[in-house]
Amino acid sequence: MYKDETLNLLKTYFGYENFKKGQGEAIDSIINGKDSFVVMPTGAGKSLCYQIPALVLDGITLVISPLISLMKDQVDGLNSLGIGATYINSTLSKSEVEERVLDISKDKYKLVYLAPEGLDNINYLFRNIDIKIPLIAVDEAHCVSKWGHDFRPSYRNVNSFISTINPRPTILACTATATDVVQKDVISLLDLHDPNMFFTGFDRPNLNFKVFRGENKETFILNYLSNKKDESGIIYTSTRKETEQLYNLLNKNGYKTGMYHAGLAENIRREMQDNFMYENLNLMVATNAFGMGIDKSNVRFVIHYAIPKNLEAYYQEAGRAGRDGEPSECVLLFNNKDIQTQKYFIDTSPMDENKKFQDYNNLRTMVDYSYTQKCLRQFILEYFGEKDIADSCNNCSSCTNEIELKDITTEAQMIFSCVYRAGERYGVNIIMDVLKGSQNQKVLRFGLDKLSTYGLMKKYDRKFLDEVINKLIADGYLLMTSEQYPLLKLTSKSKLALKNKESISIQIVKLEKSVEKDDTLFDLLRALRKSISVELSIPPYVVFADFTLKELSTKLPLNEAEFGEIKGVGKSKLEKYGDRFLNLIKEYVEENEIVRDDTTLSSQITSNTVIIKDKAKSHHESYNLYKEGLNLNDIATTRNLSSVTIQKHIMDCFLEGMDVDLDDFIPKDSEGYILEAINKVGAEKLKPIKDELSPDIDYMAIKAVILKHKMA
Ligand code: ADP
């Protein structure tokens, strides 16, 4: 009965046309005053399940949320949608709290976010004001359960807090946690009254899962990143030491990377997190301490540098990619020796033997996932107890052909034989020395040069040999012992393979090169989003989601009505940002003489804007003015276009062979300075050069110097 009204709110405030699976029903249930339990995966849109009811219900909806550091972003997000919201937590001063309580009493807000630690105080703060509380939403509700992965003792206060409110509000619990025990715990500890349950299944169709075994991880990551352009990603390591090493490596290689682990001071962690959320940094290297409640919707990839403790943790962490529903990647780098790290964590934890046993089993499943030949999505969903899952998803490394198998039977036999003849008493380096026929002191001292396998693989590249051995370890043909100086041993698997003359193959990874596409407008829109984000101190994804920018860059709306039809543009954002984005798009369309294909626009829009321009003209028009002696800025003013556009026009003319003085683009006295930077980092890519220079040197200047000196 509420459907029409709620759909209207969805459109007006959030700019979305349809509910996602389960949302509409959950919202109805809550508005009807039924306790509800929403179990949906990350990115399914759980927040809307209480935000829309909050708009409908009379009074103020309280939201209990575990992470103080993220409340501001959540509230900013709502405010930017034109929804009155605020938060009260320990980061505020006494007078700020008082001011907010006063505003609450004046009905200024529909939602108030609270931290579970501060609930005792809330009754006291609210004692003198008269407010209605129709709904309490407990977000990340699994935190109440000891059996979950994020137990927070303060969540145990939630129920007693609820019981002090009269009349009892409707309670909504939200979580992405799959396990039965935790779900039962939530219902009982929060005392949900016969709740309506909303499950949507755990599949995240937009995530692409990949497992790579036995890769050289550092090389892999550098390779992988070279293919990603300014995209946000998280790399999870299993130890703080690994986090720091990788952080250093990436920064040294020119990737702006943050790091996060529990050993860093609170203020550093906060700063790193903010820089990631606000896109001053694209990459975050972190331990599992990073991420709960991170709502950054446009994380495009999550790489696991090593296996986590179990598949549930893996899915949680990997699932931080692609909350916005856009295609995103979840990569797991597996190496056999990382199992030892996880075993060590279990062994040294203070848990009882029963729990340790359980943890070992869970770790086993994680390892099985790393080895499985079957569809990775199917493996995960079956683990979470889903039924009737397709055998192939066409969206994971098992189902697509990015991994090739290479037959290495001969090489493997040589290696096994060498390990065997050396008595399984040496580590990887010595075995490689022997196979390569090295004169290394140790080899000679131990008489290993007398072995029949000495020099057997002389012809092979040491790097290749190293890779093959690593993959044989990863695939369980060789075992690396867990001593301080690990020894290489044969396993039953390799013994069997030797005996049966089995053929052995290893994975060779083909990372797809991303297709070069023209995303100039997308980049411009992203830059505008970033500057608005800085002006308003809100994260870029709060200004607009990636999908909104994408739609803008393909549908090219040219007036407010068209702009309002874009996914993610509600009335408040249309008012706040519409003009600036529209101007940018209009200018882009004009500059590039784009004739819009109006079939891409929604059929409801009758476009009254037709832009058909003579393709030959625009930049030549600028050129004529240039030849009349006007400087680039004057031309921009005369033509009412931006100076960047004019620069582009004149540069295009130069490239067409017309007479242009490149010095017009190069600021006085900076040619040598720019040349120096080019010599340092090479002329292939402009961005690294730009990063070397002071910000006032623009791309055109760099391009002009390259062309002038014929360096391209
Ligand atoms: P969850 O809490 O379940 O992980 P969020 O509530 O943070 O997910 O929502 C994830 C993303 O999906 C957000 O960017 C949100 O704006 C978007 N979203 C939510 N509902 C819809 C919808 N009906 N249509 C399109 N996008 C939606």
Ligand code: MG
């Ligand atoms: Mg959420």
